Amino acid sequence: MTRRDWIQLAAAGAIAQSVQAAAAPFTLPPLPYAYDALEPYIDAQTMQIHHDKHHQAYVDNLNKAVASEPSLAGKSLDDLLSNLDALPPAVRTQIRNQGGGDANHTLFWNTLTPASKQKMPSGKLAAAIDRTFGSQDKLEAALKASAAGVFGSGWGWLSLDKNGKLAVVSLPNQDSLLSSGNRPLLGIDVWEHAYYLKYQNRRPEYLAAIFHVVNWDFVSARYEEMAR
Numbered sequence: 001m002t003r004r005d006w007i008q009l010a011a012a013g014a015i016a017q018s019v020q021a022a023a024a025p026f027t028l029p030p031l032p033y034a035y036d037a038l039e040p041y042i043d044a045q046t047m048q049i050h051h052d053k054h055h056q057a058y059v060d061n062l063n064k065a066v067a068s069e070p071s072l073a074g075k076s077l078d079d080l081l082s083n084l085d086a087l088p089p090a091v092r093t094q095i096r097n098q099g100g101g102d103a104n105h106t107l108f109w110n111t112l113t114p115a116s117k118q119k120m121p122s123g124k125l126a127a128a129i130d131r132t133f134g135s136q137d138k139l140e141a142a143l144k145a146s147a148a149g150v151f152g153s154g155w156g157w158l159s160l161d162k163n164g165k166l167a168v169v170s171l172p173n174q175d176s177l178l179s180s181g182n183r184p185l186l187g188i189d190v191w192e193h194a195y196y197l198k199y200q201n202r203r204p205e206y207l208a209a210i211f212h213v214v215n216w217d218f219v220s221a222r223y224e225e226m227a228r
């Protein structure tokens, strides 16, 4: 091999590497705790399959969708989900479903914590909850009712709406609040993959359980950051 051949080969390798890096911009974040950290409310096997298989699949499929459309290179997930209507029609549904799935789950893992570490909302969030819903109990009842009422797969959400107000809403499938100009604070996943191994058809039992492991510290900090 001549020096020139080597340089060409090295350059081709560098390009191949950068193309590969550009083709898979999204990665699965590690769980911020052990699989069994949310026991007995959420079981370890559910957490493992939910994170390692379901969330990984959203990430992989999102990367495939982005790789198929060069105009999307370099865009953040927030940007993609906030501007669905501007996306090429060929990838819009995939970004909505797979990108929504990635974003929703990344937030979800961070909004949960072992029950032994749980603290209730504090600071500005606690005040906003009292002002908007009357009490923490009433907020939780509204969120549970919203999540329980999802027909099929979807999420119950505590959102910060366009006017900076707290709101409880449900959305189907993996739809993102960002796509309607709202911002997610806390999502309750009511896809069967989130609870079926332990709770089977008993969604209300799962909903009662999950509020023992909501990371209100994280949600409070997120609210302070977003409500500025």
Ligand code: MN3
Pocket (backbone or CB within 6 Å): 050, 054, 105, 189, 191, 193, 194
């Ligand atoms: Mn899920």
